[in-house]
Amino acid sequence: MSDTETPTGTLRQLWAEDAVKIAALLFVIYAGYLVSGLVLGYSVRGQLNSLASLTFYIGVFATLALALNLHWGYTGLFNIGVVGFMAVGIYVMAFVSKPLYGAGGSAAQVGGLGLPIPVGIFAGMIAAALLGFVVALPALRLRADYLAIVTIAMSEIVRFTFLSSTFQQFQFPTLSGESTRVGFGGGSGLILDFPDPLLAFIDVLGLSGAYDGLVRLVGQVVPNNPDPIVHSLVYGLVLLGVVAAYFWLLKRTGESPFGRVLKAIREDEDVARALGKNTDRFKIVSFMLGCALMGLAGILWLMGQGAVTPNFFRPRLTFFVWIALIIGGAGSNTGSVMGGAVFAAVLYQGPLYFQNVVTSVFQPGDAPGSFGPAISPLLSSADPMPFLLYTLDSVRQLQLVVMGVVLIWLMHNRPQGMLGHRKETAAAIPLGRRGGGAGPESGSSDPDSEPAPQTDGDGTGGAADE
């Protein structure tokens, strides 16, 4: 690190900036997708679609990992009920914002309250935060592993509630004194028949003209029906904006006096309490904030999908978010974003993209329907083709096997995540060896200017990581 003046030194300096790391990672991911698509002769439409869905998943997993990082990375709350808060967010949002039953010739079985979408989003976040309060109030006194079991049980209770026919439809009083038919749709799901949120948002910003121009532009490359492609690409970009907003919010929270108390709680709750902090209150506020952010992430994930079903919110989705957080390294916001991106690109979308590309390029025949017909030709006549086809066809299951193995591998070899030790200390001042060498020696003159506490005393750890 002493060669700060040489060209490699400036490169390293640049690399020490977290924003550069994230940008470089995104660049590598997108380049990887584009190049592999180009090499295999994927169509332009297919390329654009896969980039749009890639952006979408990077966005949602990064937001969720950031919110979870507030719980686990900052406060040390082991929440494995993430899906429960997402579900409450989108369901309450739908409840508030769906048009009234029978209005506008909608085919939906049940209506909503017909309030504007921003009101619905706000209500969804509040509801998720309130559920967080209900869970947190008693559960925070418990050990971490008990909190884990309570939160996952809660997320299942939420799913059963939305699944049950009891709340499929019921009457709800409106302001005018009458009652209207509302509900959560039960197992068959809920149609989200409010106006398209993205278009409404763009309209509010006064950018409809620019959007239409973009549609025409893309229309020159993809002649028929460019609208959905542009829609999903723009939505992905909006999500990346949300990621930036989450990042900023959580960074500010983490560096505030409030955030320092959270980190102190994570390290040693008794010490924090001995210093006169009402740790229960801090934990509850932190938990509720994280839950509201998870609720918003759930809304953003499903708002544009047209419908929502309770079984989308199975516990495995929670574990996806956990894997993303662990890849990036708990305790670091940069790590959360990068973990979300890597998880979305490599583990979540990667295998499906691979399957898509292979099937569209090689056009293989039909895969055997089950393992028996797949394996028997391999055993009897050493013909691996049916087995390979079956494997390709089962990518959705196998990717979960891969995720499990990756999780085990990470916990064995890199429990601190891809960026190395980045846990922020609870202190407001850097705790590293200050007196020892000159300022630049301890490697903190550059990172100090921007992401100060991120690299304190351990600037080499971040920089040495290629």
Add this chain to the structure above:
Amino acid sequence: MAVDRPLTVFFAIVGLLLLGSLVWGLLVSGAVTFARLGSLVWDGVMRGLVIGLAGIGLSMTYSILNFANFSHGDYITSGAFAGWATTYAIAGFGRADIGSLLLVGAGGSVLGGALGIGVTTTPVAVVAGVVVAGVFTVLLALAIDRVVYRPIRSESGITLLITSIGVAFALRYLIQFVFGSSVRGTTAAGSIPQVPLYFIDGVVRVDAHDVTLLVVAGGLMLGVHLLLQTTKLGKAMRAMSDNEDLARITGIPTERVVRATWIIGGGLTGVAGYVFILWKGTLGFNDGWLLLLLIFAAVILGGIGSIYGAIAGGLIIGIAASISVLWIPAAFSRAAAFVVMIVILLVRPQGLFSGRSTA
């Protein structure tokens, strides 16, 4: 007293109200018959025995290795599939292609009902299935421990917990990859002998598979009780769950105790998986995972580390889930069991049998 623990009093009042409405329904309004209550309780006891049997293993690893094993549910599924593949192969030998039999009829190639599987019709196949389920799960648990858990034995409980989630994912979806995602019927449901037991105002039906489950689970629970009470192993386990370092200094071979824990826990878990499927008559790749949270509920309720706690907790959770339909819609029966667990965590977080770890 009442001011000391308002929460306890509140839950006690809710409990009394529920009990009151049940008694009212039974004796006054006649909305609930004794026979219906009896059937539900019997069903709950069966479910509870499975939960308790599988819970013993979870409770032991929880107290001795100090982590909540989220892959335990998939050990149940693995044991069930191994055992049922054996049962299918023996019961259907010569009648169907051996590959389809070993894959437990993946893709609808063989139907359990068509093979006439049942404890009275194909006893040898069932007994062999029980044995294989237990042995296979022991081997699986030992292999996973060797590869996955042993290298990180000294890490914190949370690290191990997260790792076990990875194991759960890998196991469950590997099972789905091999055996398919369909839920198949495994027994000849119509031809299981039944005895109607007369109970006050109606009948409670008990079939041969209920009895099998009762005998197998009860026998194994008794066996574990004797094993841990009369051998040094039980004492060593208690010592280890109290303080591992101290146990090692005293000369207890801790790794051997850990192995014994996996052997006992794995065996019971595999057998529990097998008899659960025998009793319920269907088999799917998700069965163990769906049972896992109920098992956690039982183990926490009973007090981590106590095998009696796991058994009692299992019975309470099983019966609670089963009779909850008297008050709330059936869709919420699992939710009701979770609520019972959360209430216990709030009122008595150390569990009902706390302080008596491992037998």
